[in-house]
Amino acid sequence: MLSLLFHYLIPASLYGGDTAFPVLARIDLELGRCRGAAEAAAVVERGKPELYTSLRLRFDPAPAQALTLRILNICLARYHLRARATSLLSRPFGLVADPSDMCRLACPGCVHSSRAETLKLFDWHKGTLGEDRFSALLKLYGPYAIGVYFCNYGEPLLNAHTPKLIRQAKSYLLGTALSTSLSVQRFEPEAYVQSGLDFMVLAIDGATQGVYQSFRRNGNLELVFDNVRKLVDAKRRLGSPTPVLSWNFLAFEHNAHEIRLARHLARRLGVNQFRVVNPFDVRWDDPEIRPAAVIGGVRRFGPQPGSNPPENWNPFPASVDAEAIARAFESPWNRPAADDSPPSPGHTCHWLYKNMAMDATGRILPCCGAPRPDTNLVFATFDGNGGDPFNSEKYRQARSFFATGHVAFEAAPYCTQCEWDQATVNIGGAEIRRYFRAADASYFDRRSLRILSGW
Numbered sequence: 034m035l036s037l038l039f040h041y042l043i044p045a046s047l048y049g050g051d052t053a054f055p056v057l058a059r060i061d062l063e064l065g066r067c068r069g070a071a072e073a074a075a076v077v078e079r080g081k082p083e084l085y086t087s088l089r090l091r092f093d094p095a096p097a098q099a100l101t102l103r104i105l106n107i108c109l110a111r112y113h114l115r116a117r118a119t120s121l122l123s124r125p126f127g128l129v130a131d132p133s134d135m136c137r138l139a140c141p142g143c144v145h146s147s148r149a150e151t152l153k154l155f156d157w158h159k160g161t162l163g164e165d166r167f168s169a170l171l172k173l174y175g176p177y178a179i180g181v182y183f184c185n186y187g188e189p190l191l192n193a194h195t196p197k198l199i200r201q202a203k204s205y206l207l208g209t210a211l212s213t214s215l216s217v218q219r220f221e222p223e224a225y226v227q228s229g230l231d232f233m234v235l236a237i238d239g240a241t242q243g244v245y246q247s248f249r250r251n252g253n254l255e256l257v258f259d260n261v262r263k264l265v266d267a268k269r270r271l272g273s274p275t276p277v278l279s280w281n282f283l284a285f286e287h288n289a290h291e292i293r294l295a296r297h298l299a300r301r302l303g304v305n306q307f308r309v310v311n312p313f314d315v316r317w318d319d320p321e322i323r324p325a326a327v328i329g330g331v332r333r334f335g336p337q338p339g340s341n342p343p344e345n346w347n348p349f350p351a352s353v354d355a356e357a358i359a360r361a362f363e364s365p366w367n368r369p370a371a372d373d374s375p376p377s378p379g380h381t382c383h384w385l386y387k388n389m390a391m392d393a394t395g396r397i398l399p400c401c402g403a404p405r406p407d408t409n410l411v412f413a414t415f416d417g418n419g420g421d422p423f424n425s426e427k428y429r430q431a432r433s434f435f436a437t438g439h440v441a442f443e444a445a446p447y448c449t450q451c452e453w454d455q456a457t458v459n460i461g462g463a464e465i466r467r468y469f470r471a472a473d474a475s476y477f478d479r480r481s482l483r484i485l486s487g488w
């Protein structure tokens with residue numbers, strides 16, 4: 034941890050260490066001069082051997098190849114976003130996947146709320162993500178991505194195979210995180226600790242049952258606390274610093290008075306941190322549930338690893354899927370059929386270039402927005418039998434809309450009328466910095482990380 038802090042605060046160049054900065058700066062400069070995707074592809078192809086040779090001095094072949102691919106993929110994604118491209122050579126560097134589309138809770142504002150289900154407000158199905166579908170998704174995007182967030186609208190712990198899915202992701206050296214209510218009867222804490230999971234959000238918005246269930250409807254706080262104890266105990270018995278446990282408390286008017294008590298309980302239970310989060314406004318669903326006027330923030334308890342600690346970057350070196358990574362490394366960046374739109378300084382949505390979401394049944398969503406019957410938000414269906422959903426027709430239409438301002442298609446994607454936050458993605462700059470710092474905080478110094486994450 035101390036060395037991580039040292040490398041973060043003091044640029045490697047100041048004490049004579051090699052960094053990724055010279056090669057990254059050159060690739061970035063050359064990409065900035067490109068006038069089309071074919072030229073951009075040539076730039077990253079030329080950069081590949083140099084980057085790999087430099088990384089190979091620090092890593093085994095598979096991690097060095099994986100890091101090379103991830104860096105070049107991020108550089109290309111940045112190029113595409115700047116060019117407002119409609120078809121991309123780059124892959125999503127962040128994946129959001131629901132291991133289960135189901136949840137036993139009914140929190141206001143969610144697709145599972147009582148009102149939403151009664152009125153059928155959302156186009157949401159029941160389903161469980163199978164290992165085969167997820168494995169196919171990883172084959173396609175795993176070598177290029179930096180992380181997977183294992184939840185969107187479902188409770189990930191309801192899928193008995195979630196620890197296996199996490200382990201699959203770790204075999205591609207991906208960062209992994211999930212969010213859970215922990216209000217589940219069947220729970221194997223050891224399986225989660227041994228899966229290699231980096232970070233676990235515990236969504237607990239109260240310290241007493243009455244207050245807690247005002248929002249976490251159908252939730253059982255005693256069961257939640259029992260599962261927290263089991264998790265903390267499993268980490269201790271197995272000697273694992275991960276997953277880092279973050280008790281996240283959504284601050285509403287009805288529960289803000291319990292923040293202090295909850296923080297106290299969090300410390301006593303042995304989680305790593307307690308975070309007060311300002312929630313989305315869910316009054317459209319239940320007018321009684323109102324956000325509280327409190328300042329969000331995090332309290333960390335004692336010395337602890339970061340959320341992607343170096344020792345967990347590659348927790349299973351013997352299980353790294355070297356073959357899949359090598360295959361991707363040997364493949365040239367192919368030129369897609371469609372041409373770029375003319376570069377435009379206008380607004381675009383970052384989700385369309387950075388992350389991709391998939392529900393448990395394989396429906397591809399461009400962001401974390403929930404599809405409704407009246408919105409066109411399902412951009413493809415992924416069954417693992419070929420095709421690149423990140424360049425589906427709907428994706429291309431959405432990117433083209435921002436690039437040109439035209440809606441020249443029937444059944445236009447929801448993006449053409451969207452008013453959501455289009456700049457903040459689930460896996461973005463903070464996660465890029467954390468990922469590469471975990472890999473080698475000295476080599477990926479501040480200047481290198483600025484190029485990779487500052488866009």
Ligand code: SF4
Nearest residue numbers: 382384399400448451
């Ligand atoms: S424009 Fe809106 S609907 Fe489309 S991907 Fe971005 S946030 Fe989602």
